[in-house]
Amino acid sequence: MNKILRYFLIFSTLSIIAFTVDAREWPDNPTFVMEPFGAAKGGHFSRGLSFLSEGQRVKAWGGGEVIWTSDSGDGLLVVEHEDGFRSSYNGIEKRPDLNRSVTRGEWLGYAGGDSWLFEITDIKQSRIVDPITLLPSRKNLNSAPVGVVELVNGSRHLELMGEVELPPGRWTVVVSDFLSSGHDAIPVEVSLFWVGESIGSLRFDALEESDNGVVLETPEPFLFRHVYNPDGQLWFPDVLLNAGTGTLELRIRDEIGRVVSRSWKLTVR
Amino acid sequence: MDYPREKGGVRPRMKQRGVFLIGLILITVYYFLFPRGSGKEIIVSPDSLTILELTDSAVSPSSIPASVVRNGSNTGYLDSDHELLTLFQAERMAADRHWIAVSGDDGLSLMEPDGRLISRIQDSGYPIVRNGQLFLYRNDSGILSKINPQNGRYLWSMEYISAITVLDGIPGKTLVGLLDGRVELIDDSGKVLLKYRPGGSRVEAVYGGALSGDGSKIALISGLDPQRFVLLEERKNGYRPVAHHDTDTDFRRLVSIDFIRHDGQVLYENNGFVNAVNLNGYGIHPLRFSGRLMNVIDNPVNDTLLLFGKDDGKDSIKILTWKDRTLFESSLPSDTAEIVRDRDYTLIVTGNSIAVLEFSVR
Numbered sequence: 001m002n003k004i005l006r007y008f009l010i011f012s013t014l015s016i017i018a019f020t021v022d023a024r025e026w027p028d029n030p031t032f033v034m035e036p037f038g039a040a041k042g043g044h045f046s047r048g049l050s051f052l053s054e055g056q057r058v059k060a061w062g063g064g065e066v067i068w069t070s071d072s073g074d075g076l077l078v079v080e081h082e083d084g085f086r087s088s089y090n091g092i093e094k095r096p097d098l099n100r101s102v103t104r105g106e107w108l109g110y111a112g113g114d115s116w117l118f119e120i121t122d123i124k125q126s127r128i129v130d131p132i133t134l135l136p137s138r139k140n141l142n143s144a145p146v147g148v149v150e151l152v153n154g155s156r157h158l159e160l161m162g163e164v165e166l167p168p169g170r171w172t173v174v175v176s177d178f179l180s181s182g183h184d185a186i187p188v189e190v191s192l193f194w195v196g197e198s199i200g201s202l203r204f205d206a207l208e209e210s211d212n213g214v215v216l217e218t219p220e221p222f223l224f225r226h227v228y229n230p231d232g233q234l235w236f237p238d239v240l241l242n243a244g245t246g247t248l249e250l251r252i253r254d255e256i257g258r259v260v261s262r263s264w265k266l267t268v269r
Numbered sequence: 270m271d272y273p274r275e276k277g278g279v280r281p282r283m284k285q286r287g288v289f290l291i292g293l294i295l296i297t298v299y300y301f302l303f304p305r306g307s308g309k310e311i312i313v314s315p316d317s318l319t320i321l322e323l324t325d326s327a328v329s330p331s332s333i334p335a336s337v338v339r340n341g342s343n344t345g346y347l348d349s350d351h352e353l354l355t356l357f358q359a360e361r362m363a364a365d366r367h368w369i370a371v372s373g374d375d376g377l378s379l380m381e382p383d384g385r386l387i388s389r390i391q392d393s394g395y396p397i398v399r400n401g402q403l404f405l406y407r408n409d410s411g412i413l414s415k416i417n418p419q420n421g422r423y424l425w426s427m428e429y430i431s432a433i434t435v436l437d438g439i440p441g442k443t444l445v446g447l448l449d450g451r452v453e454l455i456d457d458s459g460k461v462l463l464k465y466r467p468g469g470s471r472v473e474a475v476y477g478g479a480l481s482g483d484g485s486k487i488a489l490i491s492g493l494d495p496q497r498f499v500l501l502e503e504r505k506n507g508y509r510p511v512a513h514h515d516t517d518t519d520f521r522r523l524v525s526i527d528f529i530r531h532d533g534q535v536l537y538e539n540n541g542f543v544n545a546v547n548l549n550g551y552g553i554h555p556l557r558f559s560g561r562l563m564n565v566i567d568n569p570v571n572d573t574l575l576l577f578g579k580d581d582g583k584d585s586i587k588i589l590t591w592k593d594r595t596l597f598e599s600s601l602p603s604d605t606a607e608i609v610r611d612r613d614y615t616l617i618v619t620g621n622s623i624a625v626l627e628f629s630v631r
Contacts, residue, residue, distance in 0.1 A: 042393070044410035044428075067472050067493060068434070068448055069522050074408060076432060078448060080472055088432065090408065100521065117409060121430070123449065128430050213428040214411065 036186040037130040038204030040232030048119035053111035060102045061087040084124045091116035127208035141185040144254040146262045147178030160264045176233040185254035195246035200236040311596040316625040328383040338618045340606035363396035368418040370396035388421025402438040425459025435478035442484040446475030467491035477524035481532040488535040490524040512551040529567040538562040571630040577608045
């Protein structure tokens with residue numbers, strides 16, 4: 001009996017998730033994504049998906065009620081949805097005859113400027129969430145690129161390729177060019193392992209306010225400067241490499257759950 | 270009782286009543302049918318018309334221009350005769366009589382009105398001016414900063430996950446309203462003096478807000494279903510709500526609200542009206558006004574209000590008395606950007622010109 005109940009609960013949960021995602025629509029062409037959620041953007045985290053603007057029509061992510069329109073500045077339109085989310089369309093020119101109530105996929109306005117930003121806020125939990133987790137899955141995507149990985153110690157920079165020899169000490173692992181656009185899958189989690197043990201993991205799930213500013217929940221709250229270096233590259237600081245031989249492994253999980261891994265054999269002496 | 274009859278056989282009390290009724294009818298007919306003097310009339314005297322174009326004249330160093338006007342991508346400084354001294358052109362600007370902040374690709378340049386550089390800030394965003402206070406807002410990051418315009422130094426920065434809908438400031442205090450329904454009051458050291466959520470509505474959001482001239486009162490328009498007016502007043506134990514009412518409106522955009530009559534009244538936009546709330550007793554005094562209220566110029570001396578509004582792309586100006594008597598009403602060019610008061614003059618700033626009028630009431 002318990003088994004039947006458990007299966008029923010799992011089925012119900014999966015149905016609700018499937019229904020929630022299916023009740024949503026991409027607000028723009030999925031291949032127009034320029035920058036993903038959580039990316040480094042001039043000293044702060046990107047708060048949503050940035051889309052290329054070519055004056056195309058922007059559509060409602062889901063049905064709801066228009067609660068804010070602003071023509072000044074970059075042009076902001078906000079829709080409140082029944083399930084506690086608000087979707088924001090920042091940088092669009094509002095459709096003149098827009099009703100207060102909108103249906104999923106209804107066009108809201110035209111993309112303006114060079115790009116426009118799509119954000120989703122979870123009102124109940126007061127946080128901005130990664131829209132990619134609440135959008136229908138994209139198809140025919142390339143794997144997320146692993147990018148370039150460097151070890152940095154003071155002025156010493158070592159780009160990791162094949163086998164590397166380095167002195168022991170505390171190093172910073174810098175990952176660049178891993179955030180993709182267009183037909184590449186968006187990474188949602190980046191993890192680093194040294195001799196099989198996790199030394200750091202960053203998940204680009206949500207942003208929330210803290211006393212010190214907006215932090216990335218990973219699930220620990222991290223400020224921008226703890227996640228990115230001043231050049232906007234992802235970094236894992238203070239990685240202690242003791243004398244010996246081992247494998248440093250970088251794993252990237254993308255938006256559709258695939259994991260891409262790359263490893264390097266390090267000789268520390 | 271038998272009354273003595275006069276000629277025509279009408280009793281004296283009935284005659285009196287008849288005369289009174291006929292008088293009343295005549296007064297009523299006169300009141301509704303015949304024009305009458307308002308007790309006040311307005312005289313409009315055109316003063317000058319200035320074309321907003323780049324000029325060879327300049328603000329002389331260390332002098333303070335008489336007024337500053339803004340229109341889209343133009344900011345102009347005028348002398349006391351309303352002659353254009355200098356014109357700055359940029360998409361993102363904020364200006365005061367003492368400084369101008371211009372945002373460009375290389376950051377924010379803070380200058381004197383004569384163009385001399387005060388400071389350059391390596392930060393981009395929208396510069397905003399409120400009562401001589403300079404703010405920089407980056408809407409892609411939700412970061413709002415207050416900057417000292419005398420030296421370009423940051424006084425404080427706040428990072429919000431919600432969009433900022435309301436910003437008002439006086440020296441020492443800044444009011445921030447957010448789309449998620451929160452209100453914050455911040456002092457110049459960056460300390461948050463007040464965190465408040467008006468609540469009471471199905472949809473929580475802040476649609477309008479103003480800070481009184483002395484910073485002791487905060488007026489808000491908040492929420493949807495119902496949309497509410499809320500007034501907070503500073504008491505010994507902090508700011509406390511002292512009055513609130515439903516506004517019977519459903520605006521989903523910024524709602525104009527301001528303190529007028531030396532902070533004795535709050536005026537806010539309503540459907541077909543502007544409502545004045547008396548802060549002594551909190552009574553509501555509606556004044557007829559159609560369209561979206563853009564700005565208010567209060568003149569307590571002659572007891573008039575100048576209202577600038579936009580309605581379906583049509584711009585208009587209306588001057589009315591506190592007793593809701595319209596003294597002047599006119600349509601304006603559809604590209605009217607702002608209306609500014611300078612001494613006894615009213616400056617109407619349009620897409621390419623500044624019309625200076627003198628409104629006098631007698």
